[in-house]
Amino acid sequence: MFENLSDRLTKTLKNISGRGRLTEDNIKDTLREVRMALLEADVALPVIREFVSKVKERAVGQEVTKSLSPGQVFVKIVRTELEVAMGEVNEALDLKATPPAVIMMAGLQGAGKTTSVAKLAKFLTEREKKKVLVVSADVYRPAAIKQLETLANEIKVEFFPSDIKQKPVAIAEAAINHAKLNYFDVLIVDTAGRLHVDEDMMAEIQQLHSAINPVETLFTVDAMTGQDAANTAKAFNDALPLTGVILTKTDGDARGGAALSIRHITGKPIxxxxxxxxxxxxxxxHPDRVASRILGMGDVLSLIEEVEHKVDKKKAAKLAQKVKTGKGFDLEDFREQLQQMKNMGGMMGLMDKLPGMGNMSEQIKGQMDDKVTVRMEAIINSMTPAERARPEIIKGSRKRRIANGSGTQIQDVNKLIKQFTQMQKMMKKMSGKGGLQKMMRGMKGMMPPGGMGGMGGMFGPK
Structure with missing residues (x-):
């Protein structure tokens, strides 16, 4: 998300960040570029007007003129105002109610509401250590009830059965009683969606809300609909006392207009x-982290959290021990590393969170495309266990077989073996004395020309 906006803003602000003095003219030119970038990102007009007005007001004020580096202060002002537009701080769920804390999900059909119920249930179970029950009150789509049941089984949380012959209020009340009797901490209620906002739908959801009195009423909305997402959220907010928003499909949204518009238009946090x-x-x-990512400053805190929650620690410890004892690093280990990366959103998902990645050239970004890692995994999958353990035996006829089996070319197989050999050398260095520093220096040598967005300094001796 924010790919286009980030590209535009980082180029625009780079021009002004080195300025020793800011004038009305150069601020005006930069603000025009910022306004255009926000318009292209499909941010709502009232949000753009307020944002640009606040940045201008602060930029021509005392805090910039008295600074030793006015251009950098200007960038800092833009970052702060981005945070303000999105809500400044993360607002967590309020689950302090007497158990079960009831969460009601609302939204239009196709916005990813039922999937979000499952994601939220998994999040609360694993990260918050809550005992969660889920129920579907969508009596119009039998498939929705079945979908939630399937997802609940997949994430191993309890599903409360419901039927299309029942009334939504009766379903929710029965689920609440079950949750009380069985000591559940949280109950998440999935509700019926519609293809558009209509009076009957609103009346029904208001009735359900009054009957179950949830502690959280979350609106699920598709980020790819841009500022329309904010307008739909407002329509729901006028009918229901929303407590927050879940913005879905952000991995497919390169613009980010919804994220920057929702808080301003609804007054409710994402x-x-x-x-x-x-x-x-x-x-x-986290608005502050997202603002950093928009301006190409990275989001290291989210990256650390992701590693903490998504990396298989047993496998990582096993690999570390294997390398330490000098048993080597083979293609099976390499494949596991690729799978771990995929679990964390792929190579570009990781790069997006590292500082300076916005300055990467298109050529370097192309080398880090997630299609490349998928192809690499397919090539390793086409190898025999013996070939994965001893890549040196992969010669002519074996290469042809592996290429055919993975739907790739022989040069792709050669490229993978070359990259693997370089990684293997780094792992050997890491197992020796002063290993980490040696490995980092080795990585620096593997970087494409121009390094990684000014991060080369991280790889030198400490």
């Missing part, structure tokens, strides 16, 4: 981002 199709692809929304 609490979570849906960042993929898998059930663990849900992230708490």
């Amino acid at each position: 609490k979570f981002l849906g960042v993929g199709e898998k059930t663990d692809a849900l992230e708490p929304f």
Whole structure:
């Protein structure tokens, strides 16, 4: 998300960040570029007007003129105002109610509401250590009830059965009683969606809300609809006392207009981002971190959290021990590393969170495309266990077989073996004395020309 906006803003602000003095003219030119970038990102007009007005007001004020580096202060002002537009801080779910804390999900059909119920249930179970029950009150689509049951089984949370012959209020009340009797901490209620906002739908959902009195009423909306997402959220907010928003499909939205518009238009915070199709692809929304990512400054805190939650620690420890004892690093280990990376949103998902990545050239970004890692995994999958353990035996006829089996070319197989050999050498260096520093220096040598967005300094001796 924010790819286009980030590219435009980082180029625009780079021009002004080195300025020793800011004038009305150069501020005006930069603000025009910022306005155009926000318009292209499909940010709502009232949000753009207020944002540009606040940045201008602060930029021509005392805090910039008295600074030693006015250009950098200007960038800092833009970052702060981006945070303000999105809500400044992460607002967590309020689950302090007497158990079960009831969460009601609302939204239009196709916005990813039922999937978000499962993602949220998994998040609360694994990260918050809550005992969660889910129920579907969507009596119009039998498939929705079945979908939630399937997802609940997949994430191993309890599903409360419901039927299309029942009334939504009766379903929810029965689920609440079950949750009380069985000591559940949280009950998440999925509700019926519609293809558009209509009076009957609103009346029904208002009735359900009054009957169950949820502690959280979350609106699920598709980020790819841009500022329309904010307008739909407002229509729901006028009918229901929303407590927050889950913005879905952000991995497919390169613009980011919805994220920048929702808070201003509804007054309600974005609490979570849906960042993929898998059930663990849900992230708490941190406006300060997102503002950093928009301006190409990275989001190291989210990256650390992701590693903490998504990396298989047993496998990582086993590999570390294997390398340490000098048993080597083979293609099976390499494949596992590629799978771990995929679990964390792929190479570009990781790069997006590292500082300076916005300055990468298109050529370097192309080398880090997630299609490349998928192809690499396919090539390794086409090898025999013996070939994965001893890549040196992969010669002419074996290469042809592997290329045919993976739907790739022989040069792709050669490229993978070359990259693997370089990684193997780094792992050997890491197992010796002063290993980490040696490995980092080795990585620096592997970087494409121009390094990684000014991060080369990280790889030198400490």
